[in-house]
Amino acid sequence: MSQTCDVTTAMTDWLRSGLAEVQNRLVMELLSDLPAVNDLVAHAERYRGKMLRPMLVLISGLAARQEAGGGELDLRPAEATHHVLAAVVEVVHLATLVHDDVLDEAEVRRGGATLNHLRGNEAAVILGDYLISHAYHLCSSLDRPVVSRQIARTTNTVCEGELLQLSNRNNWGLDEPTYFEIIRRKTASLCGTSCLLGAELGGASAETARALHDYGQCLGLAFQIVDDLLDLVGQERVVGKSLGRDLEKGKLTLPVIHLLGSEQAGRSRQQVIGRLQRIGRLMAEHEEFPQEAGHPLATELAELRNRLVQSGSLGYAQEVAQRLVEQAKRCLSRVPGPVRGFMAETAQGVLTRSF
Amino acid sequence: MSQTCDVTTAMTDWLRSGLAEVQNRLVMELLSDLPAVNDLVAHAERYRGKMLRPMLVLISGLAARQEAGGGELDLRPAEATHHVLAAVVEVVHLATLVHDDVLDEAEVRRGGATLNHLRGNEAAVILGDYLISHAYHLCSSLDRPVVSRQIARTTNTVCEGELLQLSNRNNWGLDEPTYFEIIRRKTASLCGTSCLLGAELGGASAETARALHDYGQCLGLAFQIVDDLLDLVGQERVVGKSLGRDLEKGKLTLPVIHLLGSEQAGRSRQQVIGRLQRIGRLMAEHEEFPQEAGHPLATELAELRNRLVQSGSLGYAQEVAQRLVEQAKRCLSRVPGPVRGFMAETAQGVLTRSF
Numbered sequence: 001m002s003q004t005c006d007v008t009t010a011m012t013d014w015l016r017s018g019l020a021e022v023q024n025r026l027v028m029e030l031l032s033d034l035p036a037v038n039d040l041v042a043h044a045e046r047y048r049g050k051m052l053r054p055m056l057v058l059i060s061g062l063a064a065r066q067e068a069g070g071g072e073l074d075l076r077p078a079e080a081t082h083h084v085l086a087a088v089v090e091v092v093h094l095a096t097l098v099h100d101d102v103l104d105e106a107e108v109r110r111g112g113a114t115l116n117h118l119r120g121n122e123a124a125v126i127l128g129d130y131l132i133s134h135a136y137h138l139c140s141s142l143d144r145p146v147v148s149r150q151i152a153r154t155t156n157t158v159c160e161g162e163l164l165q166l167s168n169r170n171n172w173g174l175d176e177p178t179y180f181e182i183i184r185r186k187t188a189s190l191c192g193t194s195c196l197l198g199a200e201l202g203g204a205s206a207e208t209a210r211a212l213h214d215y216g217q218c219l220g221l222a223f224q225i226v227d228d229l230l231d232l233v234g235q236e237r238v239v240g241k242s243l244g245r246d247l248e249k250g251k252l253t254l255p256v257i258h259l260l261g262s263e264q265a266g267r268s269r270q271q272v273i274g275r276l277q278r279i280g281r282l283m284a285e286h287e288e289f290p291q292e293a294g295h296p297l298a299t300e301l302a303e304l305r306n307r308l309v310q311s312g313s314l315g316y317a318q319e320v321a322q323r324l325v326e327q328a329k330r331c332l333s334r335v336p337g338p339v340r341g342f343m344a345e346t347a348q349g350v351l352t353r354s355f
Numbered sequence: 356m357s358q359t360c361d362v363t364t365a366m367t368d369w370l371r372s373g374l375a376e377v378q379n380r381l382v383m384e385l386l387s388d389l390p391a392v393n394d395l396v397a398h399a400e401r402y403r404g405k406m407l408r409p410m411l412v413l414i415s416g417l418a419a420r421q422e423a424g425g426g427e428l429d430l431r432p433a434e435a436t437h438h439v440l441a442a443v444v445e446v447v448h449l450a451t452l453v454h455d456d457v458l459d460e461a462e463v464r465r466g467g468a469t470l471n472h473l474r475g476n477e478a479a480v481i482l483g484d485y486l487i488s489h490a491y492h493l494c495s496s497l498d499r500p501v502v503s504r505q506i507a508r509t510t511n512t513v514c515e516g517e518l519l520q521l522s523n524r525n526n527w528g529l530d531e532p533t534y535f536e537i538i539r540r541k542t543a544s545l546c547g548t549s550c551l552l553g554a555e556l557g558g559a560s561a562e563t564a565r566a567l568h569d570y571g572q573c574l575g576l577a578f579q580i581v582d583d584l585l586d587l588v589g590q591e592r593v594v595g596k597s598l599g600r601d602l603e604k605g606k607l608t609l610p611v612i613h614l615l616g617s618e619q620a621g622r623s624r625q626q627v628i629g630r631l632q633r634i635g636r637l638m639a640e641h642e643e644f645p646q647e648a649g650h651p652l653a654t655e656l657a658e659l660r661n662r663l664v665q666s667g668s669l670g671y672a673q674e675v676a677q678r679l680v681e682q683a684k685r686c687l688s689r690v691p692g693p694v695r696g697f698m699a700e701t702a703q704g705v706l707t708r709s710f
Contacts, residue, residue: 036522037515099484103477122458122521125480129454130514132484136491137507143500152492159485160392166477167391 007073007338011062014075018058018083019051025087029138030131040127043115047097052223052346054086056191057198059343060212063335064202071336081142081201088139089194092155095131096190098124103162104245147197154193161185170250170280172260172273179257180221187227188220211331215343218328223350225321228253230353233305233314244301247276248283254320258313275304325351362428362693366417369430373413373438374406380442384493385486395482398470402452407578407701409441411546412553414698415567418690419557426691436497436556443494444549447510450486451545453479458517459600502552509548516540525605525635527615527628534612535576542582543575566686570698573683578705580676583608585708588660588669599656602631603638609675613668630659680706 030041061082065074098115100106102124107117116124132155139148165182168174195216199209231246232255246253252260256276263269282297308314328347332340385396416437420429453470455461457479462472471479487510494503520537523529550571554564586601587610601608607615611631618624637652663669683702687695 032515034515034519037518040518099480102480121476123518125454125457125483126514126517126521128480128484129487130511130518132487133507133510133514137504137511140495140500140503140507145495145498145500145503148495148500148503149492152488152495155488156485156492159481159488160387160389162481163392163395163478163485164389166481 008342010075011073011338011342014062014077015055015058018078018086019054021077021083022051022054022058022086022090025083025138026090029087029091029134037130040115040119040123041130043119044094044098044127044131046112047094048090051086051090053089053093053190053194055346056194056216056219057086057089058082059339059346060195060198060204060216061202063212063339063343064199064204064208066336066339067205067208067334068203073336073338079201081144082198084138084142085147085197085201086194088135088151089190091131091135091138092151092158092190095128095135096158098128098131102128103166104249106245144201147201150193150197154189157185157189161187161189165251168252170277171252172276174252174257176254176257176261179252179254183221183224184217187224188217191220191223192217208334211334215328215331215347218324218331219347219350222321222324222328222347225254225317225324226350226353229255229314229317229321232256232308244279244283247279250276250280254317255308255313258316259308259311262311262313272304272307275300279304321351363697365430366428366693366697369417369432370410370413373433373441374409376432376438377406377409377413377441377445380438380493381445384442384446384489392485395470395474395478396485398473399449399453399482399486401467402449403445406441406445408444408448408545408549410701411549411571411574412441412444413437414694414701415550415553415559415571416557418567418694418698419554419559419563421691421694422560422563422689423558428691428693434556436499437553439493439497440502440552440556441549443490443506444545446486446490446493447506447513447545450483450490451513453483453486457483458521459604461600499556502556505548505552509544512540512544516542516544520606523607525632526607527631529607529612531609531612531616534607534609538576538579539572542579543572546575546578547572563689566689570683570686570702573679573686574702574705577676577679577683577702580609580672580679581705581708584610584669584672584676587611587663599634599638602634605631605635609672610663610668613671614663614666617666617668627659627662630655634659676706 027045030045032038032041058078061078062074066072101114102116102121105116106114114124115127136148136152139151142148161182161184164178165186168178168182192213193216196209196213199212204212228246231244232253245251260269260272263272279297279300282300286297305314325347329344332343335343382400385400387393387396413433416433417429421427456469457471457476460471461469469479470482491503491507494506497503516537516539519533520541523533523537547568548571551564551568554567559567583601586599587608600606615624615627618627634652634655637655641652660669680702684699687698690698
């Protein structure tokens with residue numbers, strides 16, 4: 001029992017020092033000879049949260065190393081390639097956050113003002129480009145074209161997911177398969193690739209690499225569903241970013257799709273659509289997500305939330321996320337003991353938003 | 356004489372069929388399984404002009420091949436690597452055009468409505484990301500990490516140029532060295548890299564590759580100065596894109612910097628700044644660049660143009676562009692006969708905007 005505790009502590013320490021090294025690589029890569037550039041980059045670095053994607057790279061690398069070592073847990077520092085790759089996926093992620101905030105016209109991210117809000121969309125568009133460019137630049141330093149190609153293939157997929165989402169704005173007939181196609185591409189693909197490449201660079205067998213890819217993908221899907229739930233029913237101060245943007249931008253997420261599908265009668269379905277349209281319009285007119293009772297927008301939102309609870313749509317989305325986490329855990333059967341436990345906990349943490 | 360003619364025709368044909376192959380590679384790379392994505396990409400492809408950058412890749416490759424072949428002109432089709440690289444630099448360029456139009460709020464490009472104007476900034480931001488992602492994806496297929504790294508280094512530089520430009524908006528004290536630093540990074544770097552990599556992949560000596568890089572860089576600087584002149588004194592119908600955006604966005608270009616520098620007396624300099632500020636405000640209020648006399652904006656613009664002519668500032672900028680073209684030509688001393696002539700003409704064409 002105490003030994004398990006020791007192992008978990010040792011793994012947590014290993015991960016913490018690994019992430020610190022990733023952070024160093026990231027900062028060094030983004031450094032410019034132009035002070036104006038460094039100033040903007042410093043702002044984007046504040047967006048960084050708990051570094052879920054770098055963690056997936058490092059921990060998948062650890063799983064691969066354990067497999068290669070015949071099941072022995074080896075907590076020597078990760079190879080430089082893993083730190084570099086982890087920095088690459090984090091910079092890709094930062095770039096998508098910066099551009100997403102432009103698309104969503106978001107004003108708050110990680111509890112602070114977004115770059116587009118403070119410095120204008122122009123700075124945010126170019127900064128996102130700067131970040132993505134440096135991600136590829138850093139990646140090409142690995143001298144492994146296969147890795148560069150996989151990263152670029154993943155960013156292709158992420159962009160397709162965003163474009164698919166955009167082309168389905170205000171599509172009240174959006175179905176679940178299309179919703180899952182969107183979130184698989186825009187969110188889950190980078191999580192899957194983080195695990196896949198972390199495992200492959202660690203020398204994992206093809207089967208293990210594939211299983212870890214699937215783990216990352218399921219975890220990423222669950223992550224996005226929880227993110228969408230928070231946008232709908234979270235509190236801005238707690239979540240730390242602008243909420244209600246999905247409703248404002250006519251993006252249908254899982255609970256809303258479920259609600260629309262569960263309204264059998266055409267008239268009641270039409271009422272929900274009317275409410276969604278009114279909320280979208282009101283959201284566009286308001287800077288903040290009003291919480292006070294009596295406000296027309298607050299009333300509409302309260303009504304929508306009531307319907308989402310009554311129809312079981314919120315519960316349904318939560319269940320789907322939970323099922324995806326279980327599915328992620330089942331992908332870990334090839335991973336030996338302590339690392340498996342750690343990865344299972346990571347997946348579980350997505351539901352309570354520890355990440 | 357007639358032989359020279361034949362050689363020029365043969366080279367033109369060689370280039371035309373090479374660019375057609377580049378075009379094929381580009382279209383194949385950008386193809387998605389999602390119709391919504393292909394629809395947007397088709398719009399961006401209409402932005403394509405005379406493919407200056409792919410031309411630089413191919414022609415530098417030809418120069419290298421001629422050098423490697425002991426001076427013999429060899430008009431067999433270019434290697435696949437050159438076609439791929441040429442497609443990469445064109446897709447990078449397309450991505451910058453799409454994002455530039457967002458930054459400039461431009462409504463017209465190549466005689467047609469811009470994507471941001473037709474589909475909104477959101478589609479344009481993501482489409483630019485999609486293009487840049489595919490550029491790296493295609494580049495990594497070359498299996499040459501050195502090339503990927505050089506391309507990514509160049510896009511880093513392009514973004515820095517854009518950020519430096521942004522941080523100098525409405526900076527009435529902008530000096531020439533900073534202006535040149537901006538255009539070297541945002542425009543000339545990609546032209547220089549196109550020549551450098553085209554030469555290197557063609558087996559050029561290090562000296563020739565370096566000389567061709569410098570040729571491309573000088574040509575790129577001249578290109579941007581001419582572009583800036585057209586924004587100031589061109590006609591929208593002739594140039595085919597929204598004009599006056601530099602003035603609207605407070606971007607100082609070479610003629611204006613020269614004018615501000617030539618106004619010795621503080622008061623007359625202040626008058627020019629006041630006029631630039633009024634023009635910027637008026638431009639922001641108008642969708643189009645008004646050409647009719649009597650309009651307050653037209654009057655301000657006519658006054659500014661008069662001052663630019665009287666002070667010799669337009670002539671100065673034209674001369675600088677001309678000198679850069681001469682400098683570009685001097686970089687060609689190591690390139691044998693027919694190819695040198697062709698490359699010299701290409702540089703000259705930048706001044707009359709044949710490209």
